[in-house]
Amino acid sequence: MRLSKAKKRAVWFAWAVITAVSLPLLYLVDPPRNDSLSSIIIVSTVFLITALFSFRVQGTDIIVLQGIGLSAFLIFGLFVEAIMTQFGILVYLMSQRLSKNDLYRIPVNSIMFFGVSVSAAGAYYGLGGQTENIAHVLLSFNLIPVIGFYVAAYLANEIIIYSYRKWLLRVQENNKWFDKDMIWEAFVTLLMMPLGISFYLMYSSMGLAGMFIIAIPMVALSIIIRLINISQDLVRFLQSVNHLGQKLTEELSVDHVMDLLFSKIPGMLSADYIYIISYRFPEKPKILRLFRKQESENFVPFQQEADVSLDVYRQGKALIGTRNQDMYPFLYALSDGHAKSFLSVPMMYHGQVIGVLTVASHLSKAYTKTARIGVEIIGDFLAIALENARTFEIRKKESEQDPLTDLFNYRYLMNVLDRMYNDLTLSTFSVIMMDIDDFKTINDTHGHQNGNAVLIGVANRLRSTVGEKGIIARYGGEEFTVVLPGIDRNICFAMAESIRQAVATDPFMIYIEDEHRYRQIHVTISIGISTARADASGPAELINNADHAMYVGAKRKGKNRVARYV
Numbered sequence: 001m002r003l004s005k006a007k008k009r010a011v012w013f014a015w016a017v018i019t020a021v022s023l024p025l026l027y028l029v030d031p032p033r034n035d036s037l038s039s040i041i042i043v044s045t046v047f048l049i050t051a052l053f054s055f056r057v058q059g060t061d062i063i064v065l066q067g068i069g070l071s072a073f074l075i076f077g078l079f080v081e082a083i084m085t086q087f088g089i090l091v092y093l094m095s096q097r098l099s100k101n102d103l104y105r106i107p108v109n110s111i112m113f114f115g116v117s118v119s120a121a122g123a124y125y126g127l128g129g130q131t132e133n134i135a136h137v138l139l140s141f142n143l144i145p146v147i148g149f150y151v152a153a154y155l156a157n158e159i160i161i162y163s164y165r166k167w168l169l170r171v172q173e174n175n176k177w178f179d180k181d182m183i184w185e186a187f188v189t190l191l192m193m194p195l196g197i198s199f200y201l202m203y204s205s206m207g208l209a210g211m212f213i214i215a216i217p218m219v220a221l222s223i224i225i226r227l228i229n230i231s232q233d234l235v236r237f238l239q240s241v242n243h244l245g246q247k248l249t250e251e252l253s254v255d256h257v258m259d260l261l262f263s264k265i266p267g268m269l270s271a272d273y274i275y276i277i278s279y280r281f282p283e284k285p286k287i288l289r290l291f292r293k294q295e296s297e298n299f300v301p302f303q304q305e306a307d308v309s310l311d312v313y314r315q316g317k318a319l320i321g322t323r324n325q326d327m328y329p330f331l332y333a334l335s336d337g338h339a340k341s342f343l344s345v346p347m348m349y350h351g352q353v354i355g356v357l358t359v360a361s362h363l364s365k366a367y368t369k370t371a372r373i374g375v376e377i378i379g380d381f382l383a384i385a386l387e388n389a390r391t392f393e394i395r396k397k398e399s400e401q402d403p404l405t406d407l408f409n410y411r412y413l414m415n416v417l418d419r420m421y422n423d424l425t426l427s428t429f430s431v432i433m434m435d436i437d438d439f440k441t442i443n444d445t446h447g448h449q450n451g452n453a454v455l456i457g458v459a460n461r462l463r464s465t466v467g468e469k470g471i472i473a474r475y476g477g478e479e480f481t482v483v484l485p486g487i488d489r490n491i492c493f494a495m496a497e498s499i500r501q502a503v504a505t506d507p508f509m510i511y512i513e514d515e516h517r518y519r520q521i522h523v524t525i526s527i528g529i530s531t532a533r534a535d536a537s538g539p540a541e542l543i544n545n546a547d548h549a550m551y552v553g554a555k556r557k558g559k560n561r562v563a564r565y566v
Contacts, residue, residue, distance in 0.1 A: 007168060008104040015107030022114055030078035042208055043072055044084055051088040070149055070196030073121060074131055082117040089113050112160045116153045123152030154189045234370050240268055241374040245381030254389045258289045269371050270361040273335055277309040277356045306330040308344045309356035316353055318345040318372050331360055343367040345376045347383035354383055402474040405459035413473040413481055417539035430492035430531040432482040433546035437524045437559040439478040450510040454523055457508045465502045489531040496527045496562040504560055526554035530565040
């Protein structure tokens with residue numbers, strides 16, 4: 001969740017006021033006790049390095065400066081410790097590559113650690129803790145104040161986080177005061193205490209050399225654990241990539257493939273924009289799908305010369321970069337200038353680039369080599385998934401549609417009627433059967449090519465008349481069927497009459513090859529209707545009843561008319 005603009009301004013204002021008031025007060029209350037510039041520089045450097053090499057355990061970010069804060073407080077006083085902590089937290093946050101929308105986290109964390117520093121120092125002094133020449137009695141007379149220092153820091157941290165989530169973010173769910181994360185953070189705080197004590201004792205006994213003896217292995221350990229974290233993150237990321245790839249190839253619909261991809265990628269890496277450009281027809285590339293995390297009405301027409309996808313298609317390799325208005329104006333315009341980095345990868349299928357997948361982020365340098373490898377794998381899976389889905393959809397269409405008229409065929413029609421009879425919530429539905437009158441004469445007189453043209457023309461008039469109200473199918477030969485869900489016999493009769501008039505009123509155009517010209521002919525149809533569930537107990541009976549009505553009630557009585565099954 002993110003703060004509103006008004007709350008962000010309020011946070012920055014509160015931070016400015018608190019900083020302006022707190023620093024002078026801290027200086028007056030607990031001024032620097034050690035003015036050794038070299039010591040301050042060395043300890044500050046350790047603070048900054050440990051902030052840079054934070055690591056994660058059980059979902060919690062571990063920053064070692066949380067532990068060495070005690071030593072800085074005992075050596076230099078609260079004022080210096082607070083400033084060192086502030087710089088350390090600033091370095092840590094900047095290393096997280098915050099976006100513009102997340103910069104408010106800087107004052108929030110600054111205020112929080114001001115509170116932690118003051119609370120910890122207050123507890124130490126309140127419990128009788130001393131700061132002058134205490135190295136030899138730290139673990140005896142000052143142990144309770146030291147424990148109080150860490151307990152107060154921990155409690156202040158938890159209280160501020162809880163209040164921030166409740167009052168600023170307005171998080172009501174999962175904002176419990178006591179949970180597993182709190183227990184783990186308490187354990188981490190307990191581990192930090194010996195580190196802070198050791199750091200102070202080594203400095204007191206050996207000066208800067210003692211500080212280095214502790215600092216070097218401490219920083220080295222942080223780096224090692226961080227590298228382990230990176231390796232684990234890489235394994236988890238590639239596992240999620242492989243899992244997504246397998247899921248993509250299981251989908252048999254192009255839309256479902258797209259939906260799955262666009263729902264998963266934003267959870268795997270920073271992706272404020274995602275779009276896919278198809279290069280199946282290189283002379284006419286087009287956008288298959290576009291995702292923007294923040295909804296926008298800004299429509300940007302795609303031009304391949306303005307987009308990174310053209311370079312990726314030509315080179316056949318991934319590109320990572322930063323926003324460049326002059327080089328890639330499409331992405332710049334698409335994001336209203338907010339995208340600061342992008343990753344674009346080819347979608348390879350049988351050694352050919354059939355598309356380009358591009359992700360972009362508001363963060364600068366959001367994509368690493370690891371991200372490139374993972375998204376390249378996703379791109380290849382995506383290419384396979386889309387081609388498989390297209391092939392399946394084509395075959396499905398061929399099995400369910402009439403190739404001449406592009407209407408549904410007999411097989412699809414019967415499946416629809418089966419489903420309707422099995423749907424007990426559908427109490428009534430009707431069928432219209434129709435046959436082109438004297439179609440054999442049209443074929444014999446004007447040829448089969450013109451006969452096909454008449455079939456296509458009748459199909460088009462059925463589409464325009466029925467629209468979305470029914471399902472249209474070519475039953476076979478010159479016979480057509482319309483299924484009308486939820487339509488009773490009276491409304492069905494009116495629809496059938498509209499169809500009859502649509503066919504009979506306007507002439508059809510045919511081409512007379514011998515005369516090298518077009519001419520008009522009039523075509524009529526005979527129609528029979530039947531309604532379920534009153535007229536039939538199953539699909540075959542329903543069709544037969546409508547067919548019977550068509551021949552007995554319409555054909556035999558002069559054609560070009562509508563007849564009900566009775």
